Amino acid sequence: MRIFLAGATGVIGSRLLPRLLEDGHDVTAMTRSGERAERLRAAGAVAVVADALDEQAVRAAVEAAAAEAVIHQLTALPKRIDPRRIERDFALNDRLRDEGTRILAAAAGAVGARLIAQSVAFMYEPGPPGTIHDEDDPLLLEPPPSFARTAAAVKSLERTVLAAGGTVLRYGYFYGPGSGVAADGSFAADLRRRRMPVVGRGQGVWSFIHVDDAAAATVSALTAGSGAVYNVVDDDPARVSEWLPALAEAVGAPRPMRVPTFVARLAAGEYGAATMTMSQGASNARARRELGWAPAHRSWREGFRTALG
Numbered sequence: 217m218r219i220f221l222a223g224a225t226g227v228i229g230s231r232l233l234p235r236l237l238e239d240g241h242d243v244t245a246m247t248r249s250g251e252r253a254e255r256l257r258a259a260g261a262v263a264v265v266a267d268a269l270d271e272q273a274v275r276a277a278v279e280a281a282a283a284e285a286v287i288h289q290l291t292a293l294p295k296r297i298d299p300r301r302i303e304r305d306f307a308l309n310d311r312l313r314d315e316g317t318r319i320l321a322a323a324a325g326a327v328g329a330r331l332i333a334q335s336v337a338f339m340y341e342p343g344p345p346g347t348i349h350d351e352d353d354p355l356l357l358e359p360p361p362s363f364a365r366t367a368a369a370v371k372s373l374e375r376t377v378l379a380a381g382g383t384v385l386r387y388g389y390f391y392g393p394g395s396g397v398a399a400d401g402s403f404a405a406d407l408r409r410r411r412m413p414v415v416g417r418g419q420g421v422w423s424f425i426h427v428d429d430a431a432a433a434t435v436s437a438l439t440a441g442s443g444a445v446y447n448v449v450d451d452d453p454a455r456v457s458e459w460l461p462a463l464a465e466a467v468g469a470p471r472p473m474r475v476p477t478f479v480a481r482l483a484a485g486e487y488g489a490a491t492m493t494m495s496q497g498a499s500n501a502r503a504r505r506e507l508g509w510a511p512a513h514r515s516w517r518e519g520f521r522t523a524l525g
C-alpha cells in the first residue's frame with residue numbers, strides 16, 4: 217500500500233514506520249525537521265518536510281504520495297505535562313486534533329485514501345464506579361472549563377474522521393520506549409523524586425497500551441474495520457493503587473507515598489487529582505473482534521517488568 221504517515225517521528229510513529237516498511241508498504245513520512253527527514257530517508261521512507269497546519273503543503277504532499285492510506289499520529293505534548301497548566305500544555309495538540317485533522321481528512325479525501333487517526337481511550341463521561349467503557353459510551357459531557365477546549369478537540373477529531381469514513385483508534389495510556397511511562401520517562405523521574413503519590417485511595421482506573429501494541433493495532437486497521445471507533449487498550453484496566461507501586465518497583469523508585477485528594481488538588485490542580493481518582497478503564501473487545509488484533513502485552517503487570525524500554 218502507499219501510505220502517508222503524519223507524525224512519523226513520534227512515540228507511535230517511530231514504532232509504526234519500521235513495521236510498515238517491513239511489511240513492504242511504500243511510506244511517505246512527514247516531519248517539520250530537515251534533520252529528522254534525513255533519518256526517515258535512511259530508514260527507507262520518502263520524507264516530506266511540512267507543517268501539519270499548512271493546508272496547501274499537506275494537500276500537495278498527500279497527492280504526491282498518491283496515498284491509499286493516511287495515518288494520523290500527530291500530537292504535540294510536552295514530555296512532562298504540568299497538570300496545573302493544561303490549557304497551555306495542550307494548546308498545539310488541540311489545534312492538531314481540530315484543524316490538523318480537518319486538513320489531513322480533506323487531503324485523504326482528495327486522493328480517495330483510507331484515514332486512520334489517533335484518539336484517546338481516557339475521555340469517557342464517567343459512569344458508576346467500576347465502569348469499563350466500550351466505544352458506544354459518551355465522551356465527557358461537561359468537561360471542567362480548563363479542559364473544555366481539549367475535550368472539544370478530541371470530539372472534533374473523531375467527528376471529522378468518522379465523517380470521512382475513517383477509523384478512530386482510541387489508544388489507552390502509552391507505556392514503553394519513548395513514552396512518558398518508560399524507564400527514562402517523566403513518570404519514572406517523578407517517582408524517583410517521590411513526586412508522584414497515590415492520591416486518595418488510588419481508586420482511579422487506567423487502561424494502558426504498550427506502544428508496540430498500539431502500532432500493531434494501527435497496522436491491523438489498514439485492512440480491517442473501517443468507519444468505526446476502537447479502544448486500543450490492554451486486557452487489564454487497573455487502579456492507580458495497583459499500577460503506580462508496580463511501576464515504581466519496575467523503575468527502581470521508592471514506593472509511592474499516599475496523599476489525600478485535597479492535597480493533590482492543591483499541588484496538581486483539579487485535572488491532576490481527577491486523573492488519579494476519577495479515571496475509568498476501557499474494553500478492547502471490539503478491536504479484538506473487528507480488527508483481528510490482540511495485544512502482545514496483555515497486561516501492564518508483565519509489560520512494566522519486561523518492556524518499559
Ligand SMILES: NC(=O)c1ccc[n+]([C@@H]2O[C@H](COP(=O)([O-])OP(=O)(O)OC[C@H]3O[C@@H](n4cnc5c(N)ncnc54)[C@H](OP(=O)(O)O)[C@@H]3O)[C@@H](O)[C@H]2O)c1
Pocket residue numbers: 222223224225226227228229246247248249252266267268269289290291292293294295312336387388389390394395396397
Ligand atoms: N495515549 C497516550 O498516552 C499519549 C498520546 C500522545 C502523547 N502521549 C505522550 O506525550 C508525550 C509527548 O509526545 P508528543 O505529543 O511530543 O508526541 P510524539 O509522539 O513524540 O511526536 C509527535 C509527532 O507529531 C509530529 N508533529 C507535531 N506537530 C507537528 C506539526 N505542526 N506538523 C507536522 N508534524 C507535527 C511530530 O513530528 P516532528 O516533530 O518530527 O515534526 C511527531 O512525529 C510522550 O510522553 C507521549 O507518551 C501519550
